Amino acid sequence: MAANNSGSEPRIPEDVTLEDEAEAEAKGKAPAASSSATTTMNRSGSRPQLDLSGAAIHGTLEDRNPTILLPNQSDDISHLALDIGGSLIKLVYFSRHADQPTEDKRKLSTKRRLEIFTGARRSYPVLGGRLHFVKFETGKLNECLDFISSKQLHRGGVDSPSWRSGAQPDNIVIKATGGGAFKYADLFKERLGVSLEKEDEMDCLVAGANFLLKAIRHEAFTHMDGQKEYVQIDQNDLFPYLLVNVGSGVSIIKVDGHGKFQRVSGTNVGGGTYWGLGRLMTECKSFDELLELSQRGDNSTIDMLVGDIYGGLDYSKIGLSASTIASSFGKTISDNKELSDYRPEDISLSLLRMISYNIGQISYLNALRYGLKRIFFGGFFIRGHAYTMDTISFAVHFWSKGEAKAMFLRHEGFLGALGAFMSYEKHGLDDLSAHHLVERFPMGAPYVGGKIHGPPLGDLNEKISWMEKFVQKGTQITAPVPMGAPATTGMGGFERPTSKGDILRSDASAALNVGVLHLVPSLDVFPLLEDPKTYEPNTIDLDHDEFKYWFTILSDHLPDLVEKAVASEGGTDDAKRRGDAFAHAFSAHLARLTEEPAAYGKFGLANLLELREECLREFQFFDAYVSIKQRENEASLAVLPDLLMELDSMDEEDRLLALIEGVLAANIFDWGSKACVDLYNQGTIIEIYRMSRKKMQRPWRIDDFDTFKSRMLKKDQPYKSALISVDNAGADVVLGMLPLAREFLRRGVEVVLVANSLPALNDITANELPEIVAEAAKHCGILRKAAEAGGLIVDAMAGIQGDTKDEPASVPLMVVENGCGSPCIDFRQVSSELAAAAKDADLLILEGMGRSLHTNLNARFKCDALKLAMVKNQRLAEKLFNGNIYDCICKFEPVS
Numbered sequence: 095m096a097a098n099n100s101g102s103e104p105r106i107p108e109d110v111t112l113e114d115e116a117e118a119e120a121k122g123k124a125p126a127a128s129s130s131a132t133t134t135m136n137r138s139g140s141r142p143q144l145d146l147s148g149a150a151i152h153g154t155l156e157d158r159n160p161t162i163l164l165p166n167q168s169d170d171i172s173h174l175a176l177d178i179g180g181s182l183i184k185l186v187y188f189s190r191h192a193d194q195p196t197e198d199k200r201k202l203s204t205k206r207r208l209e210i211f212t213g214a215r216r217s218y219p220v221l222g223g224r225l226h227f228v229k230f231e232t233g234k235l236n237e238c239l240d241f242i243s244s245k246q247l248h249r250g251g252v253d254s255p256s257w258r259s260g261a262q263p264d265n266i267v268i269k270a271t272g273g274g275a276f277k278y279a280d281l282f283k284e285r286l287g288v289s290l291e292k293e294d295e296m297d298c299l300v301a302g303a304n305f306l307l308k309a310i311r312h313e314a315f316t317h318m319d320g321q322k323e324y325v326q327i328d329q330n331d332l333f334p335y336l337l338v339n340v341g342s343g344v345s346i347i348k349v350d351g352h353g354k355f356q357r358v359s360g361t362n363v364g365g366g367t368y369w370g371l372g373r374l375m376t377e378c379k380s381f382d383e384l385l386e387l388s389q390r391g392d393n394s395t396i397d398m399l400v401g402d403i404y405g406g407l408d409y410s411k412i413g414l415s416a417s418t419i420a421s422s423f424g425k426t427i428s429d430n431k432e433l434s435d436y437r438p439e440d441i442s443l444s445l446l447r448m449i450s451y452n453i454g455q456i457s458y459l460n461a462l463r464y465g466l467k468r469i470f471f472g473g474f475f476i477r478g479h480a481y482t483m484d485t486i487s488f489a490v491h492f493w494s495k496g497e498a499k500a501m502f503l504r505h506e507g508f509l510g511a512l513g514a515f516m517s518y519e520k521h522g523l524d525d526l527s528a529h530h531l532v533e534r535f536p537m538g539a540p541y542v543g544g545k546i547h548g549p550p551l552g553d554l555n556e557k558i559s560w561m562e563k564f565v566q567k568g569t570q571i572t573a574p575v576p577m578g579a580p581a582t583t584g585m586g587g588f589e590r591p592t593s594k595g596d597i598l599r600s601d602a603s604a605a606l607n608v609g610v611l612h613l614v615p616s617l618d619v620f621p622l623l624e625d626p627k628t629y630e631p632n633t634i635d636l637d638h639d640e641f642k643y644w645f646t647i648l649s650d651h652l653p654d655l656v657e658k659a660v661a662s663e664g665g666t667d668d669a670k671r672r673g674d675a676f677a678h679a680f681s682a683h684l685a686r687l688t689e690e691p692a693a694y695g696k697f698g699l700a701n702l703l704e705l706r707e708e709c710l711r712e713f714q715f716f717d718a719y720v721s722i723k724q725r726e727n728e729a730s731l732a733v734l735p736d737l738l739m740e741l742d743s744m745d746e747e748d749r750l751l752a753l754i755e756g757v758l759a760a761n762i763f764d765w766g767s768k769a770c771v772d773l774y775n776q777g778t779i780i781e782i783y784r785m786s787r788k789k790m791q792r793p794w795r796i797d798d799f800d801t802f803k804s805r806m807l808k809k810d811q812p813y814k815s816a817l818i819s820v821d822n823a824g825a826d827v828v829l830g831m832l833p834l835a836r837e838f839l840r841r842g843v844e845v846v847l848v849a850n851s852l853p854a855l856n857d858i859t860a861n862e863l864p865e866i867v868a869e870a871a872k873h874c875g876i877l878r879k880a881a882e883a884g885g886l887i888v889d890a891m892a893g894i895q896g897d898t899k900d901e902p903a904s905v906p907l908m909v910v911e912n913g914c915g916s917p918c919i920d921f922r923q924v925s926s927e928l929a930a931a932a933k934d935a936d937l938l939i940l941e942g943m944g945r946s947l948h949t950n951l952n953a954r955f956k957c958d959a960l961k962l963a964m965v966k967n968q969r970l971a972e973k974l975f976n977g978n979i980y981d982c983i984c985k986f987e988p989v990s
């Protein structure tokens with residue numbers, strides 16, 4: 095964990111994306127010790143390297159976040175790389191997950207677990223952790239040095255053994271690129287005792303861009319007429335492309351492959367020119383101030399336009415409108431005016447247009463020269479600024495007559511630093527794919543519209559204090575995005591920016607655009623997805639109207655959620671503080687997304703619901719619904735024996751129907767649905783369950799039950815292995831899903847129950863499930879034998895009701911975690927445990943609104959799939975099924 099260094103950390107006036115070390119989610123596993131014992135890792139002779147020899151998992155195999163011991167790892171490992179440019183210093187650093195003991199109640203026998211893991215075990219060359227992105231002004235190098243020093247980044251972070259033992263960082267080498275790696279090498283040695291190992295700037299830019307384009311799903315986007323659109327990059331069709339890095343100066347690189355590139359051109363008129371000239375010509379003290387000014391500018395007072403020359407007319411013969419700039423700053427020659435006679439706003443806009451347009455044009459010419467159609471723009475000049483991107487895109491589009499496409503990168507300014515980081519040998523990043531990376535947006539950095547800046551937020555208390563400060567100030571915890579779509583003439587010119595907002599989202603808040611990248615090597619693509627490339631988890635696009643609706647739903651639900659969360663932590667004053675901070679943080683995210691829906695990349699409802707859970711965890715609410723879940727589990731387990739008896743008295747066909755009805759009816763217990771929560775005031779759990787069952791009337795809104803039943807009754811083609819993804823705690827799992835699982839077991843079908851890795855609303859987790867199964871097994875031989883066979887019940891608990899030794903062996907009942915902490919599931923990123931279990935499955939059952947309606951309703955799988963849910967939201971029922979709230983869905987999709 096970060097040291098509690100409030101007050102001692104440097105002030106960071108630049109945007110920073112800081113670690114959230116409040117909770118750990120490591121799933122990194124060490125590679126098999128033998129396989130890496132002799133690996134040589136030293137590509138370029140630098141010392142920082144991970145020595146994985148002898149690596150071993152420390153702790154029990156059940157640990158979700160096992161500590162990895164690297165006995166042969168020298169203490170001076172560096173997890174930091176720098177790009178020291180003419181204007182800005184960019185840092186990329188890696189923090190390993192905090193070693194947090196996980197309380198794991200799972201009763202899986204080690205033997206069974208090993209069986210599962212044998213299938214899933216692989217060697218993970220990269221350790222689980224997080225990549226952070228931070229920048230400083232080069233002119234404030236000292237702040238950067240203070241930052242590195244306070245976090246001991248040059249010594250592997252404050253958690254590293256060398257830091258704790260107070261060892262000297264002799265011989266530590268840090269990868270660095272950019273001119274400053276040469277210029278400031280001595281200062282780094284003097285201040286931090288570290289040597290900078292220089293990496294070639296172009297190598298780094300290309301390595302960084304290639305990594306991002308390969309590993310981050312929504313890294314690249316187009317920006318035309320104010321519209322941002324993410325572009326899916328096909329890995330097999332990435333090269334060649336043109337990379338234009340707009341930093342202080344501009345580098346133009348033709349990229350043909352990994353490590354294959356040529357710097358084909360460049361221009362000295364770049365970001366430094368805009369900022370430098372702008373500073374001289376206006377009173378601006380910061381780059382952002384200058385950019386902000388441009389948003390209120392009118393360049394027609396400064397630029398000579400076609401209309402100025404043609405008496406207000408277009409020069410239509412060559413396609414130039416009257417508002418096209420004929421000559422940047424050209425008008426100032428004819429007026430008898432001094433610099434002070436011009437508005438700084440107009441100057442800034444003229445400058446911005448001149449430089450952006452010029453860069454766009456030169457880039458296009460180079461693309462033309464090499465026959466390239468795609469141009470990626472990076473560098474901090476872009477700064478995610480809508481008008482800058484629109485201007486560049488316009489130039490590329492205009493000159494290429496739509497043939498070439500300008501694309502931008504979310505990690506625009508960090509290409510070089512990432513590339514330098516990549517140059518550490520054997521960190522394993524090269525092997526990472528999109529499914530190993532999860533981007534999160536913690537409130538780790540102070541961000542607010544206005545000018546509040548502050549220290550990096552290392553610990554929970556600091557974060558809470560920040561949120562409180564915002565509230566006290568009555569400041570809106572979001573900064574508006576002032577730019578509307580600029581009006582284009584379509585004829586080679588731009589009108590002025592149409593929106594007149596005057597605040598550029600503060601630099602610190604812009605940090606939210608780039609989150610912390612969590613490296614989770616144990617995530618996998620679900621192997622039963624029919625086509626992972628075209629798979630889209632979200633059923634409905636979160637467009638403007640849809641977002642507005644969910645904004646209201648989630649905002650309305652907040653007070654109740656906070657109350658539950660605070661109660662789950664004992665209702666203490668500390669919990670109340672954290673509850674308030676959580677509410678403000680989540681509201682701030684919502685407000686941010688309202689301003690710019692694409693702020694965090696391509697965002698669907700699944701992401702939004704997960705963001706809420708992540709926010710809770712950020713403020714250390716690990717299970718807001720814990721007592722509700724317990725209460726409902728107990729009440730449901732008490733009536734389970736009667737239900738099982740009732741089911742056992744039915745014939746096969748009636749029983750199947752009763753089971754599916756039971757699942758649908760019990761899915762009503764959903765604490766995320768407002769309508770359902772209102773219902774809970776009207777009766778006990780069992781009363782509501784009975785009422786819900788009584789109301790089950792076929793045909794359901796989607797009713798494939800008969801086809802499913804026929805398939806189940808096919809005696810010559812029984813299923814072998816069913817993956818059953820469960821949803822909510824209480825009646826949902828106990829009275830709905832467990833009896834269904836039992837039906838499969840009694841038919842000789844192996845069952846793997848799939849549950850969340852982390853809590854989300856009232857969802858049952860994989861940790862909680864074995865106890866429930868064990869409880870249920872006390873009254874049911876089928877469940878008991880299967881749970882024993884699956885290692886779910888340890889020996890001591892077996893034989894509770896008579897000796898089962900003489901009974902025939904059962905197929906196993908197992909539990910695996912799905913890798914998620916959300917009410918939805920994205921099958922591109924599931925636990926390797928689930929991926930391994932899926933290999934033998936011939937039936938997948940998805941249950942609940944989150945996992946089978948909000949997500950995956952249209953997903954196709956390689957095995958038979960049954961999607962079961964009660965629709966607990968009127969709008970969704972109308973939108974998806976032209977139906978009503980409490981409609982039921984039983985969608986069966988056999989593969990053949």
Ligand SMILES: Nc1ncnc2c1ncn2[C@@H]1O[C@H](COP(=O)(O)OP(=O)(O)O)[C@@H](O)[C@H]1O
Nearest residue numbers: 179180181182341342365366369381473474475
């Ligand atoms: N906060 C900032 N301070 C200074 N320049 C900034 C800032 N934000 C964006 N910029 C722009 O980014 C440019 C630097 O981009 P960058 O990619 O970091 O290049 P370099 O490596 O040359 O420093 C500056 O010249 C300026 O135009």
Ligand SMILES: CC(C)(COP(=O)(O)O)[C@@H](O)C(=O)NCCC(=O)O
Nearest residue numbers: 764766767768917942943944945967
């Ligand atoms: C979060 C949920 C998807 C959980 O549903 P579940 O998967 O448990 O069936 C659902 O509660 C939901 O969409 N709630 C918000 C809509 C509402 O309050 O009407």
Ligand SMILES: [Mn+2]
Nearest residue numbers: 821822857917
């Ligand atoms: Mn749920």
